[in-house]
Amino acid sequence: MSLLRGVVAWGALALAIAVPLIAAAQSPLLQWREPLYVIAGFSGIVGLALLLVQPLLITGVLPGIPARRIHIWTGMALVFAVVVHVAGLWVTSPPDVVDVLLFRSPTPFSVWGAVAMWTLFATAILAAVRKQLGLRIWRLGHSVAAVVIVTGTVVHAWLIQGAMENVTKGALCVIVLGAGAWALCRRRVWRMLR
Amino acid sequence: MTTPNLTRRAVVSTAGAALLTSASGLTLPARAQTVAATPTMRGGANNYRPGAPIMERIGNGGFWTTGTVRRAGDGAPLAGRRIQVWAHTTEGHERDARSHGATLTDADGVFRIEMPQIVPAFGQPHAHLAYDAEYDDGGFETVFLRPVMERASDTSLHVEFVLRPV
Numbered sequence: 001m002s003l004l005r006g007v008v009a010w011g012a013l014a015l016a017i018a019v020p021l022i023a024a025a026q027s028p029l030l031q032w033r034e035p036l037y038v039i040a041g042f043s044g045i046v047g048l049a050l051l052l053v054q055p056l057l058i059t060g061v062l063p064g065i066p067a068r069r070i071h072i073w074t075g076m077a078l079v080f081a082v083v084v085h086v087a088g089l090w091v092t093s094p095p096d097v098v099d100v101l102l103f104r105s106p107t108p109f110s111v112w113g114a115v116a117m118w119t120l121f122a123t124a125i126l127a128a129v130r131k132q133l134g135l136r137i138w139r140l141g142h143s144v145a146a147v148v149i150v151t152g153t154v155v156h157a158w159l160i161q162g163a164m165e166n167v168t169k170g171a172l173c174v175i176v177l178g179a180g181a182w183a184l185c186r187r188r189v190w191r192m193l194r
Numbered sequence: 195m196t197t198p199n200l201t202r203r204a205v206v207s208t209a210g211a212a213l214l215t216s217a218s219g220l221t222l223p224a225r226a227q228t229v230a231a232t233p234t235m236r237g238g239a240n241n242y243r244p245g246a247p248i249m250e251r252i253g254n255g256g257f258w259t260t261g262t263v264r265r266a267g268d269g270a271p272l273a274g275r276r277i278q279v280w281a282h283t284t285e286g287h288e289r290d291a292r293s294h295g296a297t298l299t300d301a302d303g304v305f306r307i308e309m310p311q312i313v314p315a316f317g318q319p320h321a322h323l324a325y326d327a328e329y330d331d332g333g334f335e336t337v338f339l340r341p342v343m344e345r346a347s348d349t350s351l352h353v354e355f356v357l358r359p360v
Contacts, residue, residue, distance in 0.1 A: 032284050032313050089316070093288055095240035096316050106236040106340055107317050160317040161346060 006063035013056060017049040020172045023165035030163060040088025041163050047081040048157050050074055051150055052176045055183030072127070079124050082117050109159035116152030119145050136192050143189040150180040229269035231335075231358035238338030241288040242324055246278050252295035252309035253285040259321060260306045261353035263299045265334075271303025272334075272357065278324040279307050282315030288322070296329075312343065312351070319346040323353050327360070335360055 024045055030038055056062055057071040090097040099105040100114050123145040130138040154173045157164065263275045280294040287293065297307040312319055323339045334357035341353050 029313055032282070033315075034287060037287070093241060093316060096237065099237050099240070104236060106238075109317055161314045161319065162317055 002063065009056075009061050009063070013053070013062065016052060016172065016175050020164060020168035021045060021049070023168040024163045027163035027165065034092070036088050037092040038163075040085050040092060043081045043084040043088060044157070045164060047078055047085060048153055048172060048176060050078045050081060051153055052172070052179050054078070054146075055179045059183045059186045075124065075127065079120060082120060086117065107159075109156045112152045112159070113156035116149045116156060119148045119152065123149065139187075139189060140192050143184060143187075143192075146180065147184070150176060228267050229264060229356050231266035232337055232339065232354065232356045234336075234338045235340045238322060238340040239324070240322065240340075241280065242278070242322065242326075242338065243280070243291060243294045244326065245329055246280070246291070246294035246296050248276070248297060249295045250308070252279070252307065253283065253292060254310055255308035256349070257283070257309050257311045258306060258350040259309060259323070259353065260304070260350065261323070261355060263303045263305065263325065263355040263357065266356050266358045269356070271299075271301075273299055273301045273303060274331075275299045275303070275305075275325060275334075275355075275357075276330050277305050277307075277355070278326065278329075279309060279321060281309070281312045281321040283310035283312055285310040288315065311349065314346050319343040319348075321351055321353070323355075325355055325357060333360060334358060 021042075024042065033041070053074050054071060057067040057074065060067055086097060096105070100107075100110040103111060103114065105111070123142060126133070126138070126141055126145065130142075133141070154177055157169060158173055259279050261277070263272045263277065264270060265272055276296055276298055278294060278296040280288060282288045283293055285292065293310075295307060295309065297305050299305045312321055320340055320342045323341070325334065325337045327334060327336045337355060337357060339353060339355070341351060343351055
C-alpha cells in the first residue's frame with residue numbers, strides 16, 4: 001500500500017513538472033529566440049517547478065529518499081536556476097534587466113520576480129547560518145521567506161506573456177501555491193509564534 | 195453706498211472655499227484647448243541605437259508601425275520628423291542592428307514603416323519608438339516610447355507623438 005502511495009506521489013510530481021515544460025518547449029516564440037534567451041526562460045520555469053518540489057520534500061510525501069537532505073540541495077539548485085535566469089536575460093537585453101534590479105521596469109511582473117529573487121538569496125544566507133539563529137528564528141524566518149518567494153514567483157510567472165502555455169502554467173502555479181500552503185499547515189509553523 | 199454686512203461666518207466660509215478650490219487644483223485657467231506633450235515611457239530607450247538609418251522597410255516586413263507627430267499646445271502636424279522604431283521580431287532580437295530602422299513624417303505629420311512581425315519578448319509584445327532631438331533639426335525635446343500591443347497576434351501598431359518645443 002505504501003509502495004503504491006509512493007509510486008503515485010512520484011508519478012504525480014513528475015507529471016506536474018513535465019507537462020508544463022513540454023508545453024513550453026512547443027511554444028512558437030522559441031524559434032525567434034537565441035539559445036541563451038531560451039535557456040534563461042526555461043531556467044525560470046525550472047525554478048517555478050522546484051518551488052513545487054521543496055514543500056513536498058519537507059512534508060515527507062515523497063518516500064524512499066533522504067528528503068531533508070535533498071531539500072537543501074534543491075534549495076541550492078533553485079538559487080542556481082535563478083542566477084542562470086537573470087544572467088541569461090542580462091546578456092540578452094542588459095538595460096531591461098538593469099531596470100528590473102533598480103525597481104524601475106515598466107513591466108508589472110518584474111517587481112514580483114525581483115522581490116522573490118532577493119528573498120531567495122536572503123534565505124540561502126539564512127540557511128547557511130541557521131545553527132547560530134536558534135530553531136525558532138530559523139523556522140519563522142524560513143517560513144515567511146518561503147511565502148514571499150512562492151507568492152512572488154507565481155505572480156511573476158502568471159503575468160508574463162512568454163513561452164509557457166497558459167493552461168499548464170496556471171495549473172502549475174495553483175499546484176505550487178497549494179503545496180506551499182499545505183506544507184505550512186502540516187508543519188504548523190505558527191506554533192513558533194507562541 | 196451700502197456696505198454688505200459681513201458676518202464672521204461669511205468671511206470664514208468664503209475664504210475657506212477659495213483656499214480649498216485653489217489648493218485642490220479644481221480651477222482651470224481659461225485658455226484655448228491644448229494638446230499635452232507625450233512623456234517618455236519607462237524603459238522606452240532600452241536597446242536604442244542612435245542614428246539608425248532611414249529605410250523603406252526593416253527586414254522582410256509584414257508588420258506596420260504607423261503614427262503621427264504633432265506639436266504640443268496647438269497640435270499642429272510636424273513634417274520631416276525622424277522617428278526610429280525597433281522591437282524583438284521574427285527576424286531578430288531588440289539589440290540587433292537589423293531590428294532597427296528610421297523613417298520621416300510626411301507633410302501631415304504621419305509616419306509609416308514596415309517591419310517584421312513583433313513577437314512577445316521580455317514578457318510583453320511591445321515596440322520601441324524614439325524621437326531623438328540629436329538626430330533632428332531640433333526645436334523639440336527627445337521622447338522615447340514603449341507601447342505594448344493589445345494582442346500578440348496584432349499585425350500593426352499605431353503610436354502618437356506630441357512633442358514639446360524646447
